[in-house]
Amino acid sequence: MKKGSGPRQGQGPGSHASPGEIRVPAIHDLAKRLRFAPQQGRIWLDDQRMMLMHISSLGSLRQELIESLGPETARGLVTRIGYQAGTHDAAMARKVRSGSNTNDDFLAGPQLVALEGIVHCEPVALDIDVEQGRYFGDFLLTDCAEAEAHIATYGIGTAPACWMLIGYACGYTSAFMGRPILWREFECRGMGHAKCRVIGKPVEEWGDAEDDLRFLKIGDFAKWSVQSLQPLPSRQTDGPLPATRRVAARPSVVPENSFGVVGISSGFNMVCHTVNKVAPTEATVIFLGESGVGKEVFANSLHRLSKRADRPFVAVNCASIPEHLMESELFGVERGGYTGATSSRPGRFERADGGTLFLDEIATLSLTAQGKLLRALQQGEIERVGDSRTRKVDVRIVAATNVNLRDAVAAGTFREDLFFRLNVFPIHIPPLRDRRDDIPLMMNWFLQRLAKKHDKRITGFRERAVDALFGYEWPGNVRELENMIERAVILADEGGALDLCHLFTTGEEIDMSSFVLKRNGNIARMGAPDEASPTPDARPGLAETEVTMLRAAVTEAKGNLARAARLLGISRPKLVYRLRKYGITVT
Incomplete structure (x- = not known):
């Protein structure tokens, strides 16, 4: 029974595939299996006892395992814990959903991990035939709790972090299909991607499964593994840290916030990580996001973390300055430069010399103002209104907008050359929802x-x-x-x-x-x-x-x-x- 298509054997996750029409069944039959008995101190999912756990506690547990056993052994242990959870949920799903629609029965698994607060799954492609042993699945995962716990402890890294979730998918799908199904994570929030992405198919279809199988060694997977059943060796050359050093090196559960805002979500942590990365450089930064997400707060934090922290931070709300005053506000004016200019005064560029100039709502600038701004950015010098000489300025430009500038360029309301001048290091701040x-x-x-x-x-x-x-x-x-x-x-x-x-x-x-x-x-x-x-x-x-x-x-x-x-x-x-x-x- 085929409900879409996706990357098959020999194709990478980047291949273009039509998601097809995958009907996701209602979750009510699973939700009503979840019961709380606070007077007994118990939570039940069908006949399985469950427990609530803080995300921060999960992060601390992973950190203890990694630092005590090494990353290889820790990954194997966490993956196998997920595998066992997946097999238990597969048995319950078979009992709750035993209809004629194979896809509906299988999709109980992705719905259960959502019900349990682990992750929200979006099926991209699903091809199942239990009798013939054919399986292919491609899922996007939103707000994975495991990735969030990893980011809070280690920040953005270079390797996938959803070990327990991968183990869960392997256990659930293998129990459902009656044959070993191996899943891999190709994109991960822990690597800086917007969502996690996992693909699963039978072990033999991967061709290079040995490296993944050594983390499982459970049930049917054991016969596919070329590794022994001994604990996985660590690749750390220096061995695990002593317990005293591990405690001393562990960051505070609630680190001191240097951004003037609070947050714990993966989206918030990703923005903080990106700001910390770019702050020490001289790169032009543009903050993107809806109105009210805190773009100026992050811009101010970027300045305080930069090498220019002891120099001025000058903020300009481009939408609040009348068009006829924009040039004098940005570049300054000489006495007599226009009617009413009774004295000379510096503009925002000069006031920010040596520091940071923050241009908020930059998409509201007129095309004329955009052209003058572009020249100042390109030449590194400005000319006051009514003056005959140029002045060199050393400013770092940080901009912000709630408008899609690519769309504005296409619509002819924003200069393409200015867009590319500003779009050196874009940082998107996700909305609160x-x-x-x-x-x-x-x-x-x-x-x-x-x-x-x-x-x-x-x-x-x-x-x-x-x-x-x-x-x-x-x-x-x-x-x-x-x-x-x-x-x-x-x-x-x-x-x-x-x-x-x-x-x-x-x-x-x-x-x-x-x-x-x-x-x-x-x-x-x-x-x-x-x-x-x-x-x-x-x-x-x-x-x-x-x-x-x-x-x-x-x-x-x-x-x-x-x-x-x-x-x-x-x-x-x-x-x-x-x-x-x-x-x-x-x-």
Whole structure:
């Protein structure tokens, strides 16, 4: 049964292949197998006991294994742990899904690793025939937890880091197919790629599988391995570090942040790693990303990490300077250079001499201004408005834009020669919705700063507020999160906690679709009625969210409808209408 095509034997992962139409089945049959029993201290996935684990703990475990046993032995051990997990999940998937659609049965594996919080899988190609033993799989992996743990400890490297995930894929697929299937990771977040990419096919189709098989040596894989069953030797010439040195060399779990922002996600760590790499050089850097992701913060950090740190950092918001003043602002003006120029003054280039000039929103410059900027960059000299001589300047240019400059060049709104002059070292900062692991850190960081700024004592966030903050799409990114928490700190009562009615007051659309623990121990979609104790007011989805916000606002306002309406950002008549609509009484 074929559901797409991809690189076959003899083809590399870079070959162009049509992903085909791969139908991914619903996950509800697997999700309902996940149960929490907090009163027993247990989590179950079907009949297998599970446990939650911090990503930082996984990173520490990997680091201990690598430094104690050497990278080769550690990789083999971690890979085999993943293999065992894969075989267990394959047995459960066979039990849960035993339909006629082979692909649907197999895709339980990629869905299980997503359910278990390991990674999100996107099938690119899938070709399965169990009876004939034919298998080929090509998957893109988003936000792999293992890669994130590796990056947090070792940064971006040159080798794939998802050892346990590869072992899982080998174990799951081999158990599913009844023959050894070997997977390899061709792209990895730990190597700086946007996503991880893995390809799997029968061992004999690889042709050079011995190097991978030595890490497995499990079950059917043993007969394919040319290595002995002894522990894998380390390739480190100096041997593992002594325990005392390992502890001393281990970086802090929460390293001191030098970027003025906080984060733990792989996307955040990748940006920090890239900035650290380019900062000591003289290369021109351009930060790309949506509005509000923190481009100026990273630009400032780049300057502080550079050799020019003791020289000026001058920031220019190109969008805020009128067209007729752009030349004088950038290059300066001599007295009498234009009507009203009563004195000579230097421009931003001269003020940044020896340091860094940050040009924010550079795509808003007119074509005329772009041409004058290009000449200054090419010649390394500027000429003040109304002056007859040029001045040499030594500045490092760092730019930023939320516009796709290639599209702007194609549209004729941005000069191609200036684009190539600026595009020496581009750094893309991902939006907040693509690095949700950073949200809890930012929430508490902003809360502490803003509560201190406004001299208020706030105890934290209510649970439903946390759920909403995680589910929100954040079109305004980090800036919107900061503004929302500042607004909430101002609205909240002294000594209280931040709730929905304090945070979402300007018409934001909240998606409460995460899975939560219900009283009967099942995981259910946020907002769905609790089967163990249904209530007349229980309504799924956004309706329940609105009911929750209305009740919270009325409670916060102690029954004062005018104040409750102000908290929600609506009029009092509209509040009264909604209270009547949901049958909410005010006492």
